[in-house]
Amino acid sequence: MTEIYLDVLVGLNLYITWALFHCCELLGHFRAKTGRKALASLLGGLSSLLILLPDLQLLPLLLLRMGLAALLTLTAFGWSGRKAFTRQVLLFFFCNFLFAGVMIACWLLFTPPGMAIRNGVVYLHLSALTLILSTIAASLAVRGLSALFWRRKPRRLIRPLRIAVDGKELVLQVFLDTGNRLCFQGMPVLVCTGDRLRPLLPSPLLAAAEDLSALAALPEGRWKQRLRMVPCETAAGSRLLPAFLPDRLTREDGVSLRALIALTCGSFWGGEADAAAPPELWQDCP
16 A cells, blocks of 8 residues: 655645646736736645545546535636636646546556556656656647647737827737727727836736736826726627827837727737737738
8 A cells, every 4th residue: 555645745746736737828828917826726735635635436526526626726816707617627627637537547558656646636756856847748749739738820810009008118919819899989899918118007907917906006197097998798798998099109110009098907819919909000011
């Protein structure tokens, strides 16, 4: 019978849970806040104590694992609507099934010493070097799988756009998204990663990309007047995006545009683009 050290058991499964959520982020192209992901990983590590219980029947074990997956996913990613939550849970399950399949294959083929699997929990006494190398290999494999799921789009779908606000300028890399039909009072809306605009915007407005309650700290004055709340509906559900009208938007060919900039905490095209815009804004470009 394999000796199980509780510190190794909890630590290993904490590490595994963190890696599984990292895989979910790569495959699903959504992000979890570091603090939330750390808390979810800690809960995942503590849930490994299930290995100490007698063998559970399939149905109770399945229901228990589904409940744990829902709890861990909610802890890591928060609630963004029923559709988004369901997608996140299913993706977390998918990553767990991949991991479980690899572990079962190792058990059947090699039966490594110090390995135990019970109630869906894996215990394996690994050296730090083996764990690090295994993580690197798994991360590279998932990145390859992510590239297959998210086939690269032509570079011509990313265009530079210069934005000016209060005398300060920067250049955004804008993804021409055919699915972006967002407009507000007849004006097209570009959805931009809030962090990219950090040199231009006040911190309360940047924070509102994740939590609208941060707008309470926005001082009275010009920014309060130029602020707009744009309703947005996606597969993840409906929400309001804080938006503003910049002083100037200029395409690479010198043409000026008039569009609102809405802020989000997400990324575009695997992080290679800063914003997404309706292709019609570039419709006369070659």
